[in-house]
Amino acid sequence: MTLEGRFDGDVVRVAGDARQRFHDARGYGYPLEGNEIALAPVEAAHLLYRGDIAVVDTRSADSRTLAFRDFLAGDHGPDFGVQFLVYADLRSRGFYLSPAREPWLESPPDAAFAVFPRGSGPSDGEIEYALQVVGERTDLSATDLQAGALAVVDEESEITYFEVSSPDISGDSASSLPTGIDADLLEDRVVVWNPPETLYERTFYGQPLEGREYDRPTLQCSLLEAAHLSRNGALELDPERVLERGRTVEGDRFDRRLAVYTALRAAGVVPKTGYKFGADFRTYASVESVDELGHSELLIRVHPADHVFEPRDIALDVRLAHGVRKTMVFALVDSTGQAGGTINWLALTRLTP
Amino acid sequence: MTLEGRFDGDVVRVAGDARQRFHDARGYGYPLEGNEIALAPVEAAHLLYRGDIAVVDTRSADSRTLAFRDFLAGDHGPDFGVQFLVYADLRSRGFYLSPAREPWLESPPDAAFAVFPRGSGPSDGEIEYALQVVGERTDLSATDLQAGALAVVDEESEITYFEVSSPDISGDSASSLPTGIDADLLEDRVVVWNPPETLYERTFYGQPLEGREYDRPTLQCSLLEAAHLSRNGALELDPERVLERGRTVEGDRFDRRLAVYTALRAAGVVPKTGYKFGADFRTYASVESVDELGHSELLIRVHPADHVFEPRDIALDVRLAHGVRKTMVFALVDSTGQAGGTINWLALTRLTP
The missing domain is CATH 3.40.1170.20 (tRNA intron endonuclease, N-terminal domain)
Known part of the structure; x- marks a missing residue:
């Protein structure tokens, strides 16, 4: 009936x-x-x-x-259309899910749906994912992006699921630095003259001039590397001059990136440019020697804490990171502080329900 | 001496x-x-x-x-630093190259360097690449991006080379359409009720509701698909209403994307959303049936003709496209015309000198 x-x-x-x-x-x-x-x-x-x-x-x-x-x-x-598509999709995959509201749930998470573990229902008391649901064109504030899951419905009604979690930012890379090395500040990079070989070989600062062979003791460092090295007395260069130059070529973004760079180095992780992946950094958790460099693990994109994401950009970043077997991490920097600002780290990975 | x-x-x-x-x-x-x-x-x-x-x-x-x-x-x-790095890199790889200026060359291309075929020099009269050189932070106007090669020097002095060329935009996909199918305009998509199976199965419009199985004759179409279908009389829906809705949710971008969508369909190419790759479209040149759908060939990103690229975004797009074995194409739409504007297509691929 x-x-x-x-x-x-x-x-x-x-x-x-x-x-x-x-x-x-x-x-x-x-x-x-x-x-x-x-x-x-x-x-x-x-x-x-x-x-x-x-x-x-x-x-x-x-x-x-x-x-x-x-x-x-x-x-x-307002979100009924995309929520229906996600609800129907997860149901068709054999999941039970509830609106994340009372009285469906006793303590509902701050999300659209509570998805229960496969084979379980609401009465079992366990929630697998607090699921946020947005349309492809919905702006997504970084402050709303929290640990749990995210479903994005694209313009053709296909759904992508992401898991949002806290990444492990720690490593045991070599960190001892020389002091007072000769360096020149050029337009938007720094040349380091006659550094000890360990600066590149073990702590992985800079890039030897002309190709990968380390045949001449001359390194080119990025402004970020130079800012960090000069602050720590490794270079004969005024840290303030480097910082100023960085702000001239990048604006506020330089301070945010330096905060993240500094936090990564402090955690024993080596950040190198993520430019080839369209990110700010790729990172290595355990560098003992550049000759035996492993695969970099994370791609990091730096944003201000109040950044507003377009879901399409998230899709692009996570897809690329997945394709090169790295994890996409967003470093959200509270810019009320300067280089020492608070950083909120979020890892996003694709989820196949 | x-x-x-x-x-x-x-x-x-x-x-x-x-x-x-x-x-x-x-x-x-x-x-x-x-x-x-x-x-x-x-x-x-x-x-x-x-x-x-x-x-x-x-x-x-x-x-x-x-x-x-x-x-x-x-x-x-202004560009001496990055030009030197590129010059030295190509020299170390065995290439001869000249400044693209008189009197180094008789008819110099509009670029930084003329790179000669490996083993050849300036006097042989043949140029392999007209090479533009920019730093990672240099804005690159779409109007300056032309067929040839592009070298981008990142903040750590590593160099990425791209080839810029004209892509082949043509296909032989099925194109016959039904007329007057019932459809509802929802918030930002269109539901098509009881269409002939060929609308999805052969011409690849829309997405069956709830999963891939085509068990119910209900399709969800994007606003772009619906605009195109209603203009061609396939849907019982006022094309102007769809266009208006598209502009409401996307602004001017909708017109540009529709111009590109329309040009692709007219060329026998099927565009579907490129959302999962962070692009506007992925395209299929030869769709005979969705059941035997091949690999999509191009990723297309739509920009206004006067768009200014950040080299980092280009790196991200080209890298991703390469990783999924597609070619990245930028469709630059001259927005002085509306949906029928002029489109300049540029393909960018990675180049390993």
């Missing part, structure tokens, strides 16, 4: 044996008095779509397709 | 047997009277670096290293 639902505020109530059929057996809605349940619009739309219920208060309830069509065209809140 | 050079305006003149040693045998400079030659600063810097000449008019000419160091720190124009 096909049940009927009726709107009651922003939920759809279904009576009959709805509790047993939809809630207890398949995790839809929350129980009311007796056998009645209340469904969120997205849940009602899904049951409609599957032909399990027929909503009565639509213009044309004479066919199931029309009922669903009318329901879809109604106004159920 | 080590020769000495002397500045004469913006060239360095070298006498002695310079013509034979440097110009005739190794392609440096251009010949003056007798055996004298004139060198561009970048050529002089390279011969200095190699110890082949010693420049006299530096502060401290008592050691070769110092002479080179002083030369490098001098003012030789």
Whole structure:
């Protein structure tokens, strides 16, 4: 028997044996008095779509397709369209999920849906993912991006899932530095003359002039490397001059990148430019010698703490990182402090539900 | 015998047997009277670096290293630093190259350097690449990006080379359309009800609702697809309403993307969203059936004709495209026209000299 639902505020109530059929057996809605349940619009739309219920208060309830069509065209809140697509997709993959709201859940996470572990329902008390849902064109503030999962629905209604987590930023790379090495500040880089070989070979600062062979004791350093080295007394160069030059060529971004560079070096991680991957840094957690350099593990993009992401840019970064077997990390720098600002690290990886 | 050079305006003149040693045998400079030659600063810097000449008019000419160091720190124009790095890199790879200026060349291309085919020099009259050179932080106007090659020097002095060319935009995909199919315009997508199976299966419009299986005759189309379909009478939907909605959610970008979408379809190429690759479109040149869909060939990013690139974004796009075995194409739309604007297509690929 096909049940009927009726709107009651922003939920759809279904009576009959709805509790047993939809809630207890398949995790839809929350129980009311007796056998009645209340469904969120997205849940009602899904049951409609599957032909399990027929909503009565639509213009044309004479066919199931029309009922669903009318329901879809109604106004159920700004993100209803993309939320329905994600709900239906995860259901079709065998997951149970609930709106992340009371009374569906006792302590709902700050997200669109709570997704339960495969084979579990809401009553098992365990949540696999707090899932945020956005459309491809929705701006996503960095402050809203939190540990959990993110579903992005593209313009053609395909869905990409991401896991958002805290990365491990630590390493045991060599860190001892020389002192007072001769260096020249050029337009947007620094030349280091006759440094000890270890500066490049062991601590991986700079780039030997002309190709990879270390045949002449001349290194070119980036302004970031030079700022860090001069602050630590390794170069005969005024750190303030380097900092000023960095701000001239990059603006505020230089301070944010230097904060991240400094934090990485302090954690025993070696940052080198991520330019070839379109990122700020690629990082090596354990550099003992450049000759035995392993694969870099992370790609890091630096943003101000209040940065607003476009989902498309996230897709591009995470896809590229995945393709080169690295993890994409966003370093969000609270720019109220200068080079010592607070950094929030977020790792994003693709998730295949 | 080590020769000495002397500045004469913006060239360095070298006498002695310079013509034979440097110009005739190794392609440096251009010949003056007798055996004298004139060198561009970048050529002089390279011969200095190699110890082949010693420049006299530096502060401290008592050691070769110092002479080179002083030369490098001098003012030789805004891009001297990055141009020197590229010049030295290509020389170390066995290429001859000249400044793209008279009188080094008779009809110099509009670029920094003319690179000759490996094993050839300037006198052989053939140019392999007209090479533009920019630093990672240099803005690059789309109007300056032309067929040839591009070298980008990153902040750590590593160099990436790109080839810029005209892509082949043509295909033979199925194109016949139905007429007057029922459709609803939702918030930022269109639902197409009961279309003929060929609309998705053969011409690859839309995305079946809920997963890939085509078990229900309901398609979701992007606003671009719907604009194109409604303009061609395939949907019962006012094309102007779709266009308006597109502009509401995307602004001017919608018109540019529609111009590119339309041009691709007209060329027999099927564009689908490139969202997962951070691009506007991925394209298929020969779609006969979605069941036998091959690999998409191009990733297309749409920009206004006066767009200014950051080299880092180019690196990211080209790297990603390369990683997924597609070719990165920029579609530059002259926005003086609307949906029918002129499109300039540029393909960028990595080049390993």
